Amino acid sequence: MKQDKNPKLILFSILLLLLLSYPLITVANKAALVWGLPALYLYIFMVWIIAIAVIYSITAQQYKEPDE
């Protein structure tokens, strides 16, 4: 059965925007090192890697195109 991946992607884009902006980003916004890496960079790159994995899992699930 074809299923529409658009709702998932749109929801995820909103989540990603929230994770990367104020106020959530303040969680990591300090001049300190975590595991030898700057806290903010660590946070952003982690979110980034997870985002890539999530996009991969959503878009790779079917390469068929749904009609709208």
Next chain:
Amino acid sequence: MNNIIAIISALLYLALLFGVAYYAEYRQRKGHSVINNGYVYALSLAVYCTAWTYYGSVGRAATNGPEFLTIYLGPTIAAVLFWPVLRKIIRICKTQRINSIADLISTRYGKNFSIAVVVTILCVLGVIPYIALQLKAISNSIHVLGANNMAEVGLGSFLQDDTFYITAVLSVFIILFGTRSIDASEKHEGLVAAVAFESIIKLVAFLAAGIFVVYGLFNGFGDVFTKAMASPQLKQLFQLGNNTSYATWLGLMMVSMLAVVFLPRQFQVSVVENMQEKHLNRAAWLFPLYLLLINVFVLPIALGGKLVFGGSGVDADTFVLALPLHFGQSWLGLLVFIGGFSAATSMIIVETIALSTMMSNNILTPLFLSAKKFKPVADGTLSSSILNIRRFSIVLILALAYVYDKTIAQYFSLVSIGLVSFAAVAQFAPAVLGGIYWKGASKNGAMAGICTGFVVWFFTLVIPSMVSAKILDESIMTQGLFGIGWLKPFSLFGIEGMDSITHSVFWSLLVNITTFVVVSLNTKQQAQEIYQAEIFVDIFKHSATPDSNTVWKGTAYLPDLHSLLENFLGPQRAQKILNNYALRNKIPLDTKRADPRLVSFAEKVLAGVIGSASARIMVSSVTKEEELKIDEVINILRESQQMMELNRELKKKSIELQKATQQLTLVNEQLKEMDSMKDEFLYTVTHELRTPITSIRAMAEIVYDNDDMDEEQRQTFLGNIIKETERLSHLITQVLNLERYESGRQKLNLTPVLINNLLSEGIEALQPLADEKKASLELQLPDTMFIVRCDADLLQQVMYNLLSNAIKFVEPATGLVKVSVHTNHDDIQIWVDDNGRGIPSGLNELIFDKFFQAKNQTLKKPQGSGLGLAICKKIVEMHNGKIWVESEEDKGSRFIFTLPNS
């Protein structure tokens, strides 16, 4: 190392690019496209990473810390939306043969000409500085590599300038591979391959520089960060808030999210050069991955540069290159230089192609055509003229960028010029996104929105840069326009606290969107606009049935159309395209009047060549079009809607029909099978009847012919005749019974029956037969009495058949037949056991078939009609019961039938 080596390697690299592009076109001609896959598509999107990324990010990181990341996080978020949004734009552009962003906006808003011109001008103004920035980066990097102080060469002595020659070679490259085909909506195979190749080079080179800094100069990431942590100044770069507010952070992220779609070069690679929509799936995660990789080392390089050079005045924009050179790694330095060069050239190539298409289609070609007072002359020179115009545009754009680079660009850092371009193209977002999701968006709204946004952008970003370049007086910055205090370019209406880019984007988009919506709501759309709005917003519905709803009314003559196409495409191609289309859509070409579909097809083909607005003007110049009234458009749209619904209905009907046909075929097969079964049955029955009749006749003849036969013998013969006759009539009765059960004519006479009685009676009836064979019959009755609703006579027959069979097959004297009753909660089981010869395995089910015995004469001596068990089965089934046999050869068998417990 000196300039000469740098320039020679740059030129060698360009030669390599020519090779890549030639190879890609060669493969395409052979039918093996190298760019038709998701990986190359994703790599071509990475043209987003220019010299600004390559050199500028490090510079930005060295002053503003994490802020540079916004430029790549925005596109990552945009990549999530590639499939939902960009796919729609791609579908629209493919079906409408749109080849630039100006064309997209103009086509949506009624193929309006002026809006295309405005968008083109805005693009040129916004993006030429951005191209200049790449040239500046190239010349900077040559100087760093050559280790001579950055003496800028003025415009006057351009012949001594390295960048000039590189620009010249680039323009040859772009002309060669960018103006192959007159149809700009066709793919530039060689260019895209070259750009994808460059994306690999710049990534590899940058990663090499990063690895050198982090692992060559320091002991890994931890070391760089720990050392930077020790410096109070560098420590600040680890967090936001220093030079970057949260508003700036969000603003830059949003504006780069828009830029990755609306920058002319991004639009070119992601939409115009897209081969298949499904490539978006792969690009959606590969492109962000690329961005992540190219950013991993940016901060470490910036910190490393700061730690190494300290306050010695080395420009942070050049750290990537300066660090390897400082430590004597000239080969690595050369690789890094080539990487930066590839970042710059890929951007210049694609951006120039995109801009030149817009410029020639929307400004220069219309000027040329109107100056020539267009007359349909099919000499084919027009197509070469248009190609020449496009070539001229390419040279013009590069020349403008070069001049800008040599005059104004020196006053700015790499990043600030790039962001000004981002803010410019963000102005297209409301018109495009509104246009593809909101049918009410009108031409006037889009025009007003873009223009006001443009003005605000110009005032808040371009004016200040002109002030910096000392073209304008300083007073406008401090006192506001005309001395009005709330018209200061960096703090409109007195609002402060934002950086200049965020400030400009905020105000320009606010004004843009507001005007766009308000004007759209208050203006009436024209017929053509309504039609285009419908097509754009519901593109997935319409692209399923292309050309089903042509909106064109008027008179057109085929020869006129033909010669118009010939003008732009040349005689052979025009003929071929027209013939193919007519053949596909079954349009006759021998008439004089042109079919409306042909007119609209011709317009689309021309749109690929000269843009939709010009194409529309061209077509209307050779046809007599009647102005469509709005209600006519609405009618056409409604009709096509109905057509589509009708299509859907038809599809549904035909599927239903298919199902019915399948069922019919199935039933037919069953009938055929039953028919052949009946034939077989008849054959077996007649065969069975003939056997007794033959023997009766033989014996009767013997008695008849032999008068002198003694009495005893005669009696024997007559007795045999009677026995055979009985057998015959028994057989006929059974056949008739079976037929009655099978046809369903036998009605069950259901009465409550005591099982015990039924069985006792059965035993009683068969006792004489058992006695005759000296076999013993045994009945085991349960303690409880079972009452079953059934037809007693029929069940009696079942018992009779089973018992007589059992008696038949046991040995005389030792034979034992036992009847017993067993129950579980669902049904009552009646078992008939015997100690006869048993049934060979594998036949347990077959013995219930009609005439099974008769058909298997190899079995041990046939006895009986062969219908008894078939009749039993039928009767038990009529009572919703089951019958089966459990048996082992030579150990006896057990027949079991069940009756539902009532």
